[in-house]
Structure formats: C-alpha cells, structure tokens
Amino acid sequence: xxxxxxxxxxxxxxxxxxxxxxxxxxxxxxxxxxxxxxxxxxxxxxxxxxxxxxxxxxxxxxxxxxxxxxxxxxxxxxxxxxxxxxxxxxxxxxxxxxxxxxxxxxxxxxxxxxxxxxxxxxxxxxxxxxxxxxxxxxxxxxxxxxxxxxxxxxxxxxxxxxxxxxxxxxxxxxxxxxxxxxxxxxxxxxxxxxxxxxxxxxxxxxxxxxxxxxxxxxxxxxxxxxxxxxxxxxxxxxxxxxxxxxxxxxxxxxxxxxxxxxxxxxxxxxxxxxxxxxxxxxxxxxxxxxxxxxxxxxxxxxxxxxxxxxxxxxxxxxxxxxxxxxxxxxxxxxxxxxxxxxxxxxxxxxxxxxxxxxxxxxxxxxxxxxxxxxxxxxxxxxxxxxxxxxxxxxxxxxxxxxxxxxxxxxxxxxxxxxxxxxxxxxxxxxxxxxxxxxxxxxxxxxxxxxxxxxxxxxxxxxxxxxxxxxxxxxxxxxxxxxxxxxxxxxxxxxxxxxxxxxxxxxxxxxxxxxxxxxxxxxxxxxxxxxxxxxxxxxxxxxxxxxxxxxxxxxxxxxxxxxxxxxxxxxxxxxxxxxxxxxxxxxxxxxxxxxxx
Amino acid sequence: xxxxxxxxxxxxxxxxxxxxxxxxxxxxxxxxxxxxxxxxxxxxxxxxxxxxxxxxxxxxxxxxxxxxxxxxxxxxxxxxxxxxxxxxxxxxxxxxxxxxxxxxxxxxxxxxxxxxxxxxxxxxxxxxxxxxxxxxxxxxxxxxxxxxxxxxxxxxxxxxxxxxxxxxxxxxxxxxxxxxxxxxxxxxxxxxxxxxxxxxxxxxxxxxxxxxxxxxxxxxxxxxxxxxxxxxxxxxxxxxxxxxxxxxxxxxxxxxxxxxxxxxxxxxxxxxxxxxxxxxxxxxxxxxxxxxxxxxxxxxxxxxxxxxxxxxxxxxxxxxxxxxxxxxxxxxxxxxxxxxxxxxxxxxxxxxxxxxxxxxxxxxxxxxxxxxxxxxxxxxxxxxxxxxxxxxxx
Numbered sequence: 001x002x003x004x005x006x007x008x009x010x011x012x013x014x015x016x017x018x019x020x021x022x023x024x025x026x027x028x029x030x031x032x033x034x035x036x037x038x039x040x041x042x043x044x045x046x047x048x049x050x051x052x053x054x055x056x057x058x059x060x061x062x063x064x065x066x067x068x069x070x071x072x073x074x075x076x077x078x079x080x081x082x083x084x085x086x087x088x089x090x091x092x093x094x095x096x097x098x099x100x101x102x103x104x105x106x107x108x109x110x111x112x113x114x115x116x117x118x119x120x121x122x123x124x125x126x127x128x129x130x131x132x133x134x135x136x137x138x139x140x141x142x143x144x145x146x147x148x149x150x151x152x153x154x155x156x157x158x159x160x161x162x163x164x165x166x167x168x169x170x171x172x173x174x175x176x177x178x179x180x181x182x183x184x185x186x187x188x189x190x191x192x193x194x195x196x197x198x199x200x201x202x203x204x205x206x207x208x209x210x211x212x213x214x215x216x217x218x219x220x221x222x223x224x225x226x227x228x229x230x231x232x233x234x235x236x237x238x239x240x241x242x243x244x245x246x247x248x249x250x251x252x253x254x255x256x257x258x259x260x261x262x263x264x265x266x267x268x269x270x271x272x273x274x275x276x277x278x279x280x281x282x283x284x285x286x287x288x289x290x291x292x293x294x295x296x297x298x299x300x301x302x303x304x305x306x307x308x309x310x311x312x313x314x315x316x317x318x319x320x321x322x323x324x325x326x327x328x329x330x331x332x333x334x335x336x337x338x339x340x341x342x343x344x345x346x347x348x349x350x351x352x353x354x355x356x357x358x359x360x361x362x363x364x365x366x367x368x369x370x371x372x373x374x375x376x377x378x379x380x381x382x383x384x385x386x387x388x389x390x391x392x393x394x395x396x397x398x399x400x401x402x403x404x405x406x407x408x409x410x411x412x413x414x415x416x417x418x419x420x421x422x423x424x425x426x427x428x429x430x431x432x433x434x435x436x437x438x439x440x441x442x443x444x445x446x447x448x449x450x451x452x453x454x455x456x457x458x459x460x461x462x463x464x465x466x467x468x469x470x471x472x473x474x475x476x477x478x479x480x481x482x483x484x485x486x487x488x489x490x491x492x493x494x495x496x497x498x499x500x501x502x503x504x505x506x507x508x509x510x511x512x513x514x515x516x517x518x519x520x521x522x523x524x525x526x527x528x529x530x531x532x533x534x535x536x537x538x539x540x541x542x543x544x545x546x547x548x549x550x551x552x553x554x555x556x557x558x559x560x561x562x563x564x565x566x567x568x569x570x571x572x573x574x575x576x577x578x579x580x581x582x583x584x585x586x587x588x589x590x591x592x593x594x595x596x
Numbered sequence: 597x598x599x600x601x602x603x604x605x606x607x608x609x610x611x612x613x614x615x616x617x618x619x620x621x622x623x624x625x626x627x628x629x630x631x632x633x634x635x636x637x638x639x640x641x642x643x644x645x646x647x648x649x650x651x652x653x654x655x656x657x658x659x660x661x662x663x664x665x666x667x668x669x670x671x672x673x674x675x676x677x678x679x680x681x682x683x684x685x686x687x688x689x690x691x692x693x694x695x696x697x698x699x700x701x702x703x704x705x706x707x708x709x710x711x712x713x714x715x716x717x718x719x720x721x722x723x724x725x726x727x728x729x730x731x732x733x734x735x736x737x738x739x740x741x742x743x744x745x746x747x748x749x750x751x752x753x754x755x756x757x758x759x760x761x762x763x764x765x766x767x768x769x770x771x772x773x774x775x776x777x778x779x780x781x782x783x784x785x786x787x788x789x790x791x792x793x794x795x796x797x798x799x800x801x802x803x804x805x806x807x808x809x810x811x812x813x814x815x816x817x818x819x820x821x822x823x824x825x826x827x828x829x830x831x832x833x834x835x836x837x838x839x840x841x842x843x844x845x846x847x848x849x850x851x852x853x854x855x856x857x858x859x860x861x862x863x864x865x866x867x868x869x870x871x872x873x874x875x876x877x878x879x880x881x882x883x884x885x886x887x888x889x890x891x892x893x894x895x896x897x898x899x900x901x902x903x904x905x906x907x908x909x910x911x912x913x914x915x916x917x918x919x920x921x922x923x924x925x926x927x928x929x930x931x932x933x934x935x936x937x938x939x940x941x942x943x944x945x946x947x948x949x950x951x952x953x954x955x956x957x958x959x960x961x962x963x964x965x966x967x968x969x970x971x972x973x974x975x976x977x978x979x980x981x982x983x984x985x986x987x988x989x990x
Contacts, residue, residue: 046773047923049964060971061963066773081963088960092929125953127936127946129929153922172768172922175751177932179922 005071010078022064022075023051031077034086034115036093036205037154038065040537041523042163048154049089050115053077061085087119095126097206098135098149105145106207109534112152113206141189142374143196143212143367148180151208157181157200164523166498167317169194181208184596193320193596195497197313197521198367198391198530211367211531214388215398221359221388222265228358230347231266232339232418233257235273236365236429236526237392239547243533243540244396245406250543252551255411260399261363262412268351271414272362273421275335275342276428276437278569279310280560282586283332283434284442285577287516288481296483303327305492305507305514308434310334312372313521313530315590317497322504323592331587335428336362336369337378340385341585342418346573350417355381361388363395365429365529368521380585391531420565423456423552430548431495431525432461432468435518439472439491440559446474446481456558462549464524464542466499467492469514491516496523603850604839606813606821608801609684609691609794616690616730616800620697621737623803628702631803632658638807639819640799644670644755644792645862645893646968647881650799653789656779657703660787665705667696668764668783668790672713672748672755675863676915677895680823680835681793685712685719688797689726693743695796697734698803699789700741708743709783711760714750752919756967757782757790759921770921771967794823794894815841818880822894828860829853829900840881845874847896855900858983863895864912865972868905870983905984906942912976913938920969926961927970933957934977938988948989951981 003018007025016025021044026033037048046066053064056074061082064075076082093112101107135149153172158181161170169192173182183192201209221227242251261269287306293299309315309330318325333341339362344355362369366389372378373386390398399406414420424440427433436458443451451458451472460470470491474484492514494503500519506512522529524541527548557563574581623631636651657665669692673681684692696708710727712719727743734741746764748754754763758772761783782788791799798820802810810820818840827833830851838847848856858870861879867890869877881891899908913935922928937954940946958974965971981988 044773045923046966047925049925049966052964059963063773063964063966068775085960085964088957089925089964092925092933092957095933096929126933126957127940129932129936132936152925153928155923172770175753175922176916176918176920177922177928178918179920179928 005069007069007072008074010076016069018069020069022053022062022067022069025069026064026075026077033064033077034118035065036111036115036152037156039156039159039203041203042156042159045155045159048093048152050086052082052085052089054079054082087121090115090119091121091124091126093152094121094124096129096133097152098130098147104150104207105210105213106150110207111205138188139212140191141194141196141212141371143370144189144194144198144201145210145212146189147208147210150206151181152206153179153181154205155181156203156205157209160199160203164199164496164498165195165197165521166501167193167195170200193594195313195316195320195521196368196371197497199522200530201367202530202532202534202536211391211393212370213394213397214370214390215394218361218388218390218398221361226357228268228353229266229361230268230270230343230358231261231361231363232270232272232275232336232343233261233363234336234365234429234526235276235426235548236529236532236544237363237395238551239429239527239544240365240392240532241396244393245399247407249540250547252547253406254551255413256406256409258414259409259412260404260406263404263409264398264402266361268415270339270417270419271421272335272339273425273428274418274563274565275338276425277422277560277563277566278338278586279332279335279434280424280437280441281566281570281577282582283308283330284438284445286330286332287438288442288445289578291515292483295487305517306330308518310428310434311519311521311526312366312368314497314500314519316368316371316593317500317521318504319591319593320595321501325504326590326592329590331589333378333586333588334369334372336364336389337372337385337588338586339418340373340378341380344381344383344385345585346569347417355383359387360385361390362386363390363392365392365526365532366522367391367530369531377588392533393531396533417565420563421555422560422563423555423558424560425563426551426555427548429526430462430545431520432463432493432518433525433548435461435470435491435493435516437560438516441561443472443474444559444561446477446484448478455553457549461491461493461518464538464545466496467494467502469493489516490514491518493518495520495525497521603842603846604813606837606839608821609797609823609837610687612688613804615804616694617733619800619804620694620733620739623698624701624737624739628658631698631702634807635799635802638802638810640795640802640810641818641881642792643794643798643822643893645675645865645891647891650791650795653779653791654699654702657787657789660780662787664707664784664786665703666783666786666788667699667703667705667708668760668788669696669708669710669793669796670755670757670760670790671716671793672711672760673716673793674713674752674755675865675893675895676912677827677860677863677897678825678893680825680894682716682719683835684793684797684823685716685723689723690730691800692793692796693726693730695799695803696743697730697739697741698799699791699796701739703787703789705789706740706742708741709764710743710745711754711764712745712747714748717747720745720747751921752915753921753969756969759967760790761788768921770923771969773966792893813839815878815880817882822892824894824896826851826896826898828898829856829903830898840879842879843875844869844877844879847879848874848898851896852898853900856898857901857903858899858905860895860897860899860908860976861890862892862975863897864915864976865969866890866892866895867975868908868979868983905980905987906938909938909977909980909988910935916969916973924966924970926965927973930957930961930965930970931973934973941988951985951988955981
C-alpha cells in the first residue's frame with residue numbers, strides 16, 4: 001500500500017496515492033484535463049502543454065501530466081488563466097498544422113480536431129505558418145504514410161518506436177522551428193529500419209501517420225464483374241472491429257463482420273483462421289523435425305530455438321537487427337500468405353475458377369501485412385498471392401461507406417472452402433496464442449494425449465507480461481517420438497519488439513536455452529496491432545484479449561489438427577506437412593537488411 | 597554637470613593568487629556542514645542568470661542519498677552578449693576546479709564534468725592541462741575526485757541544466773520535466789550539483805576569504821560581486837567585476853557613449869530598459885525593496901539612438917526561433933509567431949493592435965513553456981514592444 005496524500009482539486013479534497021500525477025489524480029476524481037502528447041502506453045513527455053493547470057502558490061502553470069501531487073497541493077483546472085492558455089496553445093498548434101480537416105484521412109478521429117472543437121476555435125488570429133514551411137509527405141512505404149504537415153510534434157510516435165518497439169526508426173531531427181520527426185538521414189520510411197508495425201499510426205493523435213489505404217482499389221475490384229473476390233479475416237479483427245462501429249471494446253463481432261463483408265460484395269468470405277490452423281500443422285511439424293535432427297541426428301546445422309514467423313513486423317525486425325538469426329525463423333509463411341498462395345491454387349482448383357480472375361483481399365489488424373503482401377517472394381501461386389491488405393480500420397470505413405447498419409446485422413457464417421477453423425487458430429490474435437496452439441497440437445502428435453492443462457488452456461503462456469516462459473515435460477511419448485522422452489520443451493513468448501529484443505539477446509548471450517519462441521511485434525499480439533481501432537491502451541488490449549479467449553472457449557474444435565478442412569486439405573492436396581506442395585506454397589525465405 | 601561616480605569595482609575573480617592548492621587542502625579538512633553554512637551565509641546566488649541560492653543547492657545535493665553523485669560546471673556560455681566564463685576558464689581555471697573539488701567533498705561526489713561550449717573548443721587543451729595538474733594534486737592529498745571535459749555541439753538550449761544533462765547522456769538536448777530537480781535526479785539520474793563557471797569562481801573566493809567578505813559587498817538580496825560582459829554602443833567594451841545592486845544609471849554613466857537609448861540586461865532572454873527607467877532600475881536579484889531589480893547572467897548590451905529597436909527584437913526572435921529545442925508548443929510555435937508577427941506589423945500586413953495579441957501570446961509562453969528559454973522570451977519581447985512600440989510599427 002502506498003502512502004495516501006490529500007490534494008485539493010477545484011476546491012474539493014481528494015485522497016490520492018503518493019506519486020500520482022495531477023492528471024491521474026484528476027482523472028480518478030472524474031475531472032477531465034485535455035491532453036495530446038500524453039499516452040497511457042508511453043513515458044511522460046510533457047511537451048504539448050495542453051494539460052496545464054494552476055497550482056495555487058505558483059506563478060507559472062504546471063503540466064498536469066508531468067507534475068506529481070504533493071500533500072496539501074491545491075490545483076485549479078478550470079480558471080480563466082488555464083482556459084485561455086490551453087486555447088492559445090491549441091491555436092499555436094493549429095497555426096503550424098495543415099488544418100485542412102475535410103481532406104484528412106483522420107477527419108473525425110483526430111485528437112487535435114476534437115480539442116479545437118471543444119475550445120471552439122472559431123477564428124484564427126495567428127498567422128498561418130504552413131505556407132512558410134516546406135512540409136513533405138512520405139508515401140513510399142507500402143504500409144505507412146507520414147505527412148509532416150499534419151504533425152504536432154508530440155513525439156508519441158518517437159516514444160512508441162523507442163519504448164514499445166525498440167526500433168527507433170522515427171526520431172526527432174533539427175531544432176526550433178525546423179524541428180521535425182524524421183528518419184535516418186531523412187530517408188523515406190521504406191528505406192529505413194521501420195518494421196511497418198504501425199504502432200506509430202496507432203499512437204498518432206492526428207493524421208501525421210496513417211496507414212496507406214487501399215479502399216478505392218478494393219471497391220473497384222468489387223465492382224468488376226469479371227473478378228472473383230475472396231476475402232480472409234485475421235483472428236484479431238473480430239475482437240476489434242466493433243470498436244469502430246459502436247460497440248464497446250472486447251465485444252466479439254465475428255458473425256456481423258462476416259455478414260458485413262457479404263453485404264460489401266465479396267464473393268467468398270473466408271477465414272485466415274483456417275490457415276492459422278494450417279500454420280500450426282506446418283510449424284509444429286517443423287519444430288518436431290528440428291528437434292529430431294538436433295537431438296537424434298545430432299545435426300549441428302539445425303538452428304534452435306525456432307522462432308515463429310507469423311508477425312511480419314517481427315520478420316522485418318529480425319532481418320534488420322539480427323540477420324544472423326534468420327535461420328532460426330520458422331520457414332512457414334504467415335497465415336495471411338499461406339491463405340493467399342492457396343486461394344489462387346487449391347481454392348481456385350476446387351471452385352473451378354481462373355486464378356487470374358481471383359482478387360485476394362485480406363482484413364488484418366496490421367499495417368506490416370501490407371508490406372508482407374508486397375514482398376517479391378510472395379508470388380508462389382504464380383500470381384501476387386494477396387492483392388490487397390486492409391486494416392480493421394479500413395474495413396470499418398468501407399462498412400460505413402456502404403451504409404450498413406452494423407449493429408443490426410444478423411450473424412452469418414464463413415463460407416467454405418477455407419472458412420473453417422479451430423479455437424487454436426483464433427488465439428493467434430493474442431500474444432502466446434501461437435505457442436498455445438502449437439503446443440496443443442505438437443504435444444498430442446508426440447504423446448497421443450491432450451496437453452495436460454485444464455480445458456486445454458495453457459495458462460503459463462497467456463497474459464500481458466512482456467516476456468513469458470513456459471516448459472512442458474514430455475513423458476511416455478508415442479514410439480516414433482521416443483527420443484523426446486523426458487525432454488523438457490522450453491518455450492518463451494514475447495510481444496512488442498522491445499521484448500523480442502530481450503529474448504533474442506538472452507539467446508545470443510546463452511542466458512536462456514529455449515526450443516521454441518513466439519514473437520509478436522505488437523503489444524498484446526495482433527489484437528494490439530497497428531491496424532486496429534484507435535485509441536489503444538493496456539485496458540482496451542486486455543478486453544480484446546479476454547474476447548479472443550472467450551471465442552476460443554466457445555469453438556467446437558479447439559485443436560488445429562482436428563479442423564476437418566485441415567484434414568481434408570492434406571488428404572486432397574498437400575498430402576503431408578512439410579511435403580513437396582507445402583514447401584512450394586507455404587514456406588519462404590528471408591532477406592538480410594540494413595541496420596538503419 | 598559632474599557625473600557622480602557610484603559604480604563599485606571589485607577585483608576578486610581575476611586576481612591571480614596561485615594558492616589554490618592551499619585553499620583546497622585547507623578547506624577539505626573542514627567540517628562539511630560548516631562549509632555549507634558558510635556558503636549559505638554568503639548568500640551567493642547562481643551567476644548563470646537564474647539566481648538560485650548556491651548554498652541551498654549544495655545542501656540539497658549533500659542530503660540526497662545515492663551511490664554516486666556528480667558536480668557539473670556549466671560552461672555552455674551561450675547567452676548573446678556574455679563572454680565572461682571564457683575569460684575565467686582562460687585566466688583562473690584553478691579557482692573553478694578547486695571549487696568543484698570542494699563541492700564534491702561536501703556533497704559526496706567523486707566525479708566532475710565541465711560542459712564546455714562547442715565554440716570554446718580552443719580552450720580545451722589548456723583546460724585539460726590544468727585539470728591534469730589539479731587531479732595530480734588531488735591524488736597527492738588522497739582526495740578522490742576527477743574532472744572530465746564534455747564538449748557541447750553548439751545548441752543554446754544545452755545551457756539549460758537538464759537539457760545539458762540529456763546532452764551529456766547522449767540524448768537530444770531537450771529540457772526535462774521538473775520535478776525531479778538535478779539535486780535529486782540529475783546526470784544519469786543521480787544527485788548532481790550544476791553551477792555556472794562564475795558561481796564556482798565566487799565560491800572559491802568565499803572559501804578563501806570567508807563568507808563575510810563576500811556578503812559585505814553588494815546590497816540586500818544581491819550580495820557580492822558579479823562579472824559583467826559589456827558590449828554594444830560603448831567606448832569600453834569588456835568584462836568588469838562590479839558590486840551588485842548598482843543603479844543602471846550609474847552603469848550607463850560609466851559605460852555609455854553619451855547617447856545611450858536603452859540597455860539590454862541579461863542578453864536575449866533578459867530585459868530591455870529604456871533611458872527613462874535607468875534611474876529606477878538596479879541590477880541584482882528579485883526581492884529588492886524598492887524600484888525594479890533585474891537579475892542577469894552579466895550580459896549588458898548598450899544601444900544608442902542610431903539603433904532600430906525593431907531590428908534588435910527581430911534579431912533576438914530569430915535567435916529564439918532557431919535555438920528553441922522545439923519540443924514544447926508554446927516555445928516552438930510561439931517564437932515563430934512572434935517573429936513573423938512583428939514583421940507583419942512592420943510591413944502593414946497586420947494592424948498595430950496585433951502587437952497586443954502578441955503580448956498576450958508571450959504571457960502564455962511565460963505561463964506554460966517547459967523551460968526557462970520559452971518562459972523568458974516574453975522578457976525581451978514585452979520590454980521592447982512596450983517601450984518602443986512606435987519603432988515596431990513605423
């Protein structure tokens with residue numbers, strides 16, 4: 001228990017924990033103080049100065065986000081001095097900002113716009129500085145657009161890139177009036193260490209960092225009668241989409257999402273979860289085969305620990321930062337790309353469609369998926385495997401544009417083929433999910449028994465700790481896996497690249513001996529992805545996590561290898577995990593990249 | 597009419613005494629609490645311009661609990677119109693080093709740094725030689741203290757103590773949120789005393805001659821002497837050590853060219869005093885009982901009637917626009933607005949009443965900016981605009 005102190009806010013005395021800031025104390029008391037640079041995920045910057053309050057006895061105003069409460073402190077949050085100052089600060093920000101709101105992608109979802117509306121900035125007394133600046137827009141990345149003219153220099157993106165991701169692709173350059181957020185040598189975002197994770201987009205209060213959207217392209221494809229539109233939806237989308245369309249965080253909208261996609265005009269609404277199950281089959285087998293080669297054949301070429309490869313932000317990160325560990329990455333493509341390769345081969349064949357006429361669209365909680373789909377190696381179907389990647393936010397925009405009353409939509413089910421999935425696939429959306437799904441299947445392959453956890457819920461790999469460890473001892477395996485008898489399978493789970501870094505460093509310094517490591521680039525896993533609804537916060541991510549596990553618990557099939565469509569695809573098409581066809585369509589290789 | 601000569605010159609800082617070894621070893625023998633009390637009773641205040649009581653600063657740091665503490669000498673002399681620290685470090689470096697040593701002894705620091713302005717790179721070889729000699733002596737008397745020079749890179753903002761520490765830690769030179777203050781969490785998060793070069797030189801004087809000698813100089817609330825960097829329209833520019841509390845009129849009588857229109861006290865971040873206010877203005881720290889008292893880092897710029905005060909302000913604002921670190925809104929955007937605003941008024945694109953809007957803006961900057969830079973832009977702006985409004989318009 002921390003010490004309580006008393007603080008007076010607007011004449012009312014409150015008891016707060018010592019160490020709390022004025023902003024936190026006010027929030028507890030139900031008093032709203034406007035903020036811009038403040039974000040719950042990030043360290044305090046105190047640079048926008050919008051949150052200033054009056055502390056009785058001080059001549060200057062205090063930034064409430066950065067000022068700790070003192071015993072008997074007296075704070076006023078709504079005096080003329082405070083209001084005028086805040087208003088002037090908003091005016092200053094607007095004078096430096098390209099406030100052409102109607103032409104901004106974030107119109108209606110911008111914190112600066114909201115504040116301007118709240119403070120009723122009706123006229124601009126100050127001189128518009130925008131014509132005097134040489135703002136540039138960086139459109140070269142396939143994932144992220146950086147528009148300096150919309151930037152308010154709050155540095156949330158810089159802190160996100162440094163604190164959550166440890167990437168530092170974005171940093172502050174120059175000083176004074178020329179101060180800007182920039183990259184290494186002001187190169188464009190596609191030329192630097194940026195992993196395209198989109199966390200900066202998720203944390204940007206304005207339209208300075210946005211995803212590159214492909215909404216119009218998809219509308220055009222939908223309108224083209226010659227095209228067959230296939231859409232896949234990632235597991236995390238169903239627990240986030242509702243937030244954009246009137247639901248509270250943590251609401252599962254799977255059935256409505258499917259119904260909406262059908263309304264939009266997609267010919268076939270399918271599920272990335274299907275290829276998530278497929279990933280488990282391939283990746284689980286790959287892990288077991290690596291273990292066999294290492295333990296039985298004593299093959300020194302085999303790299304352990306094996307890292308998961310589902311998160312394209314993580315892939316690009318390791319390509320930049322730890323290229324010597326590329327062989328430790330599973331060769332499995334991500335579920336999105338497995339789906340893309342199969343849509344224009346397996347699916348096309350089964351549905352008797354010309355793959356050239358298939359347009360493959362994916363709905364992802366992720367901006368890095370846009371880059372992934374754009375990778376030159378992702379053409380194994382003979383075509384571009386995934387044509388367009390839309391974020392959860394872009395899907396919500398399309399649903400709104402189409403005039404769909406999302407809340408009143410009746411639930412619909414995914415189409416077949418490639419629409420069936422297990423609970424193991426759904427949990428791919430949460431950090432630890434891939435690990436849990438893989439263990440459910442691999443353990444059963446090896447021992448013939450279910451994982452020894454209640455209701456198949458592998459609790460040690462769940463949660464929101466940055467790095468989590470688990471181990472599972474293999475006893476009495478089936479004959480084919482006798483070499484694993486008594487082996488303690490050691491696993492680690494990391495989410496947020498700053499935590500990924502910790503794990504890789506531990507491996508590099510021989511401080512940890514893991515067999516299998518799951519890494520998701522974004523905090524919370526895909527459900528906290530850079531393409532998910534804005535805002536994000538630890539609380540929101542926790543609600544989405546609960547929704548993901550609830551979805552899993554409610555599924556009739558909970559293990560990837562029991563998904564009937566998975567059994568069928570191996571019988572009809574792929575034959576066996578890591579087989580010839582799998583290698584051709586479902587596995588990939590990686591590229592070393594520059595460190596800046 | 598005879599000019600009444602009231603300036604009291606002093607000669608402590610640059611008096612070459614060659615007895616630093618004796619002072620150091622003698623002072624290190626003394627009780628720490630007694631030394632702090634001596635410094636407090638001298639009423640020495642920070643000579644960088646902010647005027648924080650030096651004894652209190654040392655006391656707070658000595659009371660902070662930590663495994664490591666630091667002493668930093670702020671030699672990032674960047675205020676337009678000051679050039680005194682350069683002379684101190686050139687002529688009497690041992691006074692500064694000795695004071696740093698005494699400070700380390702009192703506070704429990706074992707490591708000292710001199711943050712040297714990038715443009716003063718040429719001082720480095722001689723200063724390093726002095727440090728070597730100083731450290732050699734420390735070693736001889738079994739005093740565990742070493743000093744390192746850290747070279748700045750030319751940003752004005754790095755003279756702000758927390759930005760300076762950020763810069764030393766390898767980060768962008770941006771001021772931190774306060775609290776915590778450096779006395780508790782400074783360089784590398786450890787308790788740190790950071791003092792201006794001149795403050796340390798005065799501390800040497802105090803430990804040598806005793807607090808009383810220092811206290812007896814100057815006036816109430818503004819004790820001791822101060823170095824002034826005199827420049828502008830003056831027949832005798834240079835560095836002068838004067839007693840605090842002098843009236844600006846006396847100063848102008850001594851240093852003016854007979855046609856002094858205004859004096860900028862304290863550099864670009866200080867105040868402009870017009871001729872009509874010379875008599876009622878004294879130079880010292882806040883708290884003087886009568887009249888206006890202006891604190892200063894020692895920059896005294898004299899302007900005669902040939903100078904356009906618009907140009908003077910324009911120049912200062914251009915400086916601030918560029919030297920703001922850019923992190924906080926009021927300072928970054930405010931400086932741009934002020935500069936472009938006075939130009940717009942001058943060119944007739946904005947009415948004269950726009951100046952009042954800009955004055956309001958400087959009030960907001962003063963109230964809300966994160967550090968002293970943004971807060972003090974209002975000083976020169978309002979004092980120039982209010983006193984020379986017609987020069988801004990026509």
